[in-house]
Amino acid sequence: MMRGRHAVTALLLLPGVAVVGLFLAAVAGLVQSALIGVDGFSARYLNQILERADYLVVMQRTVLMSLAVALTATMLAWPIAFLLWRAPRWRNRLLILVMLPWLVSIVVRTYGWMVILGPRGTINEALAWLGLVEAPMRLMFNDLGILIGLTHVLLPFAVIAILAAMLQIDPWLEEASESLGARPGRTLWRVLLPLSAPGIFVGINITFLTSMGAVVTPILLGGIREKMAGTQIYQDIVYAFNLPKASSWALMLLVTAFLVLVVLRLAEAGIMRRFRH
């Protein structure tokens, strides 16, 4: 009887385990392709990334850009999450404004920014019409364009992470703080901010990871000169058909992301300890 039940459970789990298994097999394939050459172990392309100055710059830009995007997006997301938390009756409706930009394809959202930031885009046309600039300003095909585009792409993620943490807060705590004489500003700073901190940290981690793996936005708004790791990986696969090299870049990306996450976790633990005092 028990064995029959176990067999049925195994059968029911099969599709789910197959999907997860394919994911894990793909990751294993990636590691293998990065580390095993025709004649055994070879870290050729991994060494190449560490040895070539131009490649190191790309890796460095990817990490710094992703950190900048994660912090900017999370900072901008907090007031939005706060607004939604404070408006329970409107929350469902207002969430449409968050969910729609989250779910519309990244390629469409990035294209929107190209229309806004381009040399003949909305901003430059408006500035020229007002007579404020002679020649169009360079707002994309540089780091600024990537920063704006990725921050916007990842903002909804951060809003949802922070709002989820805020909804765990007992609303009476705010009232308690105010009835004990704290001014609203102080309540915000000493009560709401620390209590929403878990959501802020989740927001930073998720936006950082997603930004590390971005491809479309860096290519379209950064161009081929201001590369991020995603740009390099895409070029190696689609134009150079060099799977081992692309896999090595992806592995380097994963290891770097993991190391940065460890540092972020330590920083978060430190901040949480400060809050408790």
Place this chain on the structure above:
Amino acid sequence: MRIPGILLLLLLPLPILIVVAASFTPEGYLRFPPGTPSLRWYEEAVGDPRWLKALGLSLWIAVLTAVGATAIAFLTAWCARCRLPGAVARSLDLLVLSPLFFPHAALGVALVNLLAVFGLVATPTGIVIAHLICALPFAYRPVAVAMQRVSPEMLEASAILGAGDARTALRVLLPLCRPGLVTALLFSFIVSLDEVTVTMFLTGPDIMTLPVEIYAFIQENASPVLAAVSTAMVVATLALVLLLERLVGLQVFVETERG
């Protein structure tokens, strides 16, 4: 804090609205604000077979992904809830959700590696497999949350009244999880329809999904026909989000198991 919140919230959909507005431009290159509205670029989009072909493929893949991911999510969540010890169930939860946190560029390369072994790169089957992996976390969470809320007494009552496990799952658990299943279905459909970062590694000249076709077109041409096609995608996504809001509400995305 409220005023910056309102401003930022209104800023969020702005780039999308700009694309919609720009799609009605009568001119040969994109300008904003546009002149007298015209449907010229919509006519051109419909007349170009590449867009309809890509749309057809995208819809097929999205339907298969949504149905597959939701069914798999239900079976897996059912086992996790009723048939597995707690510790195993929790590790299973984590494993199912893990692709969500995996940087997409790396996931794309990983899938190229895997699918190349089976000769499935640039095939619809390969893209469906990739989308199932990407969409399963989005289908699993709402189903698992809905299942968590079903009180154990309901399942016990069904068992006491003589229903077997399968009957209890189909006649009690399934209907009680309906909001979660609807969310999972619509959500994984949208995720598949709009996915581009992983898919762009897996398409070929003849096998193009709509977002990847838009991406390829941007690289060669800045014609406002892109704004028209993008607007169609925005309208489709908006319709699905509104449907989701109507049927189950959007709060499910910010509520946790305990909520």
